[in-house]
Amino acid sequence: MTQTIIDIVELLKKYDWISGENIASQLHISRTAIWKHIQQLKKKGYQITAKPNKGYHLLKTPDTITTEEIKQVIKTKHFASSIHHLPIVSSTNDYAKTLAKKGEPEGSLIIADKQTGGRGRKQRKWISPEKGLWFSLILRPKLTPNDAMLTTMCAACAVTKAISELTTLKPRIKWPNDILINGKKVCGILTELSAEIDEITYLIIGIGLNVNNKIPNELKEKSTTLKQEIKKPVDSVLLLSSILSSFEYFYQELNNGNILKIKDTWRSYSSTIGSKVTVSTEKEVVTGVAVNLGEHGELIVKTNLGEKKILTGDISYL
Amino acid sequence: MTQTIIDIVELLKKYDWISGENIASQLHISRTAIWKHIQQLKKKGYQITAKPNKGYHLLKTPDTITTEEIKQVIKTKHFASSIHHLPIVSSTNDYAKTLAKKGEPEGSLIIADKQTGGRGRKQRKWISPEKGLWFSLILRPKLTPNDAMLTTMCAACAVTKAISELTTLKPRIKWPNDILINGKKVCGILTELSAEIDEITYLIIGIGLNVNNKIPNELKEKSTTLKQEIKKPVDSVLLLSSILSSFEYFYQELNNGNILKIKDTWRSYSSTIGSKVTVSTEKEVVTGVAVNLGEHGELIVKTNLGEKKILTGDISYL
Numbered sequence: 087m088t089q090t091i092i093d094i095v096e097l098l099k100k101y102d103w104i105s106g107e108n109i110a111s112q113l114h115i116s117r118t119a120i121w122k123h124i125q126q127l128k129k130k131g132y133q134i135t136a137k138p139n140k141g142y143h144l145l146k147t148p149d150t151i152t153t154e155e156i157k158q159v160i161k162t163k164h165f166a167s168s169i170h171h172l173p174i175v176s177s178t179n180d181y182a183k184t185l186a187k188k189g190e191p192e193g194s195l196i197i198a199d200k201q202t203g204g205r206g207r208k209q210r211k212w213i214s215p216e217k218g219l220w221f222s223l224i225l226r227p228k229l230t231p232n233d234a235m236l237t238t239m240c241a242a243c244a245v246t247k248a249i250s251e252l253t254t255l256k257p258r259i260k261w262p263n264d265i266l267i268n269g270k271k272v273c274g275i276l277t278e279l280s281a282e283i284d285e286i287t288y289l290i291i292g293i294g295l296n297v298n299n300k301i302p303n304e305l306k307e308k309s310t311t312l313k314q315e316i317k318k319p320v321d322s323v324l325l326l327s328s329i330l331s332s333f334e335y336f337y338q339e340l341n342n343g344n345i346l347k348i349k350d351t352w353r354s355y356s357s358t359i360g361s362k363v364t365v366s367t368e369k370e371v372v373t374g375v376a377v378n379l380g381e382h383g384e385l386i387v388k389t390n391l392g393e394k395k396i397l398t399g400d401i402s403y404l
Numbered sequence: 405m406t407q408t409i410i411d412i413v414e415l416l417k418k419y420d421w422i423s424g425e426n427i428a429s430q431l432h433i434s435r436t437a438i439w440k441h442i443q444q445l446k447k448k449g450y451q452i453t454a455k456p457n458k459g460y461h462l463l464k465t466p467d468t469i470t471t472e473e474i475k476q477v478i479k480t481k482h483f484a485s486s487i488h489h490l491p492i493v494s495s496t497n498d499y500a501k502t503l504a505k506k507g508e509p510e511g512s513l514i515i516a517d518k519q520t521g522g523r524g525r526k527q528r529k530w531i532s533p534e535k536g537l538w539f540s541l542i543l544r545p546k547l548t549p550n551d552a553m554l555t556t557m558c559a560a561c562a563v564t565k566a567i568s569e570l571t572t573l574k575p576r577i578k579w580p581n582d583i584l585i586n587g588k589k590v591c592g593i594l595t596e597l598s599a600e601i602d603e604i605t606y607l608i609i610g611i612g613l614n615v616n617n618k619i620p621n622e623l624k625e626k627s628t629t630l631k632q633e634i635k636k637p638v639d640s641v642l643l644l645s646s647i648l649s650s651f652e653y654f655y656q657e658l659n660n661g662n663i664l665k666i667k668d669t670w671r672s673y674s675s676t677i678g679s680k681v682t683v684s685t686e687k688e689v690v691t692g693v694a695v696n697l698g699e700h701g702e703l704i705v706k707t708n709l710g711e712k713k714i715l716t717g718d719i720s721y722l
Contacts, residue, residue, distance in 0.1 A: 209601060230715050231550070231599065232715065234601055235601050238601055263601070269519070277600065277601045279599055281599065282525060282547065283556055283580065283595045283597075283716070284715055285716065287596075322693065369616075397550065
């Protein structure tokens with residue numbers, strides 16, 4: 087959408103009622119042009135009323151996020167400088183990969199209203215209907231593939247921080263890449279990368295966050311949404327903006343080599359370290375106390391037989 | 405090509421002269437069919453003469469490798485069970501990636517007579533004219549990306565072993581992925597992977613080996629070919645077959661968890677361990693003695709300030 091439309095939405099949000107004359111003078115456009123833009127916004131799901139002598143009034147923003155809204159709210163320097171907003175897509179990660187291969191720059195945001203083939207780790211299905219946040223970022227970190235996990239940790243910290251700041255909830259990170267609220271999964275992060283042995287070509291961080299969406303009954307025991315937890319809808323655009331700002335900050339720290347800071351933040355947000363856990367890997371089941379993170383983000387578990395460094399697995403808390 | 409054509413080439417190689425009748429009875433095909441296949445082989449660059457009462461005689465196989473020849477010679481169980489032979493390609497690794505994405509199975513071989521956009525590490529150009537060995541294998545190892553380097557090490561061991569067995573040369577591996585003969589580079593290995601944080605989706609091993617090809621004058625100080633080193637041409641198909649057999653063996657060992665064996669073999673073939681080296685990484689230049697390999701194939705360098713573990717870099721011997 088054009089900048090003018092974005093500016094009109096901003097004015098409609100700023101004022102309870104605003105006259106066409108006022109908009110026209112602030113944006114240096116004709117009142118006919120405003121009228122045309124208002125019609126366009128209505129088609130996009132904005133509910134706008136108009137009254138003689140009072141002007142325009144924004145009743146309701148669309149249920150789904152619009153590019154205009156993202157652009158208004160976003161405060162990042164590089165992240166989301168390019169936005170690909172799709173009403174429906176198989177998987178934002180797959181779409182992002184295709185763009186990344188063609189040279190799409192770092193920080194590009196791919197966001198969808200719903201995904202038909204949303205995925206989690208190990209090709210597990212991720213249900214992504216409307217009103218959730220399903221998005222991917224294209225990154226090109228100067229890291230070896232060994233350290234890719236640190237990028238996932240930045241993302242997990244960002245989501246946790248954003249939810250904590252915008253709501254009264256206390257989300258906790260569960261190693262390696264889930265975010266839980268009151269013990270139920272609210273967010274998953276899927277990191278995929280294309281690399282040489284010693285250099286990442288591109289890395290896609292996919293974030294699936296249950297916000298105001300419905301979740302199937304059979305998942306309700308293990309999963310939740312923000313709306314369900316705080317008993318009211320959450321502003322998805324503000325949340326997205328806050329996640330991206332924090333993510334950009336942590337990612338910058340990572341690129342500056344402040345790995346300890348990322349790990350410290352992660353630990354402070356995590357429910358895993360200090361917990362008694364069972365970790366199922368492809369080869370074995372390890373039971374013990376999760377005591378720390380390893381150099382590259384591995385989980386260090388203290389068992390009866392000594393410390394074990396676990397690269398990958400599914401954990402359950404005991 | 406069809407199995408019949410492969411069988412005909414095998415017979416032509418087995419006998420000095422072989423009659424059409426003999427071929428017909430061994431392969432259960434008509435003499436007209438044989439004649440048609442012989443014409444096809446001639447078009448592919450096989451020089452075949454025919455004489456009354458004597459039959460067919462193979463004068464010369466084509467300069468470039470043919471799929472038929474590979475299939476005759478190959479002794480692997482899984483590697484190269486599918487062969488994609490291309491007269492010309494931009495990069496066998498890129499071609500392999502496209503196939504891998506579409507689900508091409510593990511072990512598929514992509515081989516080209518020449519590459520127009522051959523690449524080494526970090527997008528460095530790799531000159532690949534006719535008569536060299538330029539090929540890629542699609543692998544799907546059950547490894548985390550951290551351990552991808554071990555697959556490259558299997559490939560380096562296989563190339564070194566094959567050259568040592570087929571010639572009197574003594575190739576040595578230079579960390580991380582070059583093979584040198586008499587101090588000059590004869591082979592490079594480019595490993596590229598698509599992965600999640602904890603799981604490799606597919607991994608492409610590209611091998612570029614200077615066999616009977618020409619190399620540009622400006623590279624002659626640092627590079628060599630097998631032909632140049634032993635002063636006679638090398639049978640590329642036998643060499644390829646030998647590399648694939650050894651690679652398959654080492655790869656099996658890796659998948660069985662015998663990582664120590666891979667590292668021991670690598671060390672025995674390497675000129676790096678024990679050498680005084682300078683390693684240039686993105687961040688620093690490290691000088692010291694290369695003393696060992698780290699857990700994931702990193703280079704351990706003993707400097708005046710203690711041991712350094714180096715994940716990536718270019719080394720020069722002092």
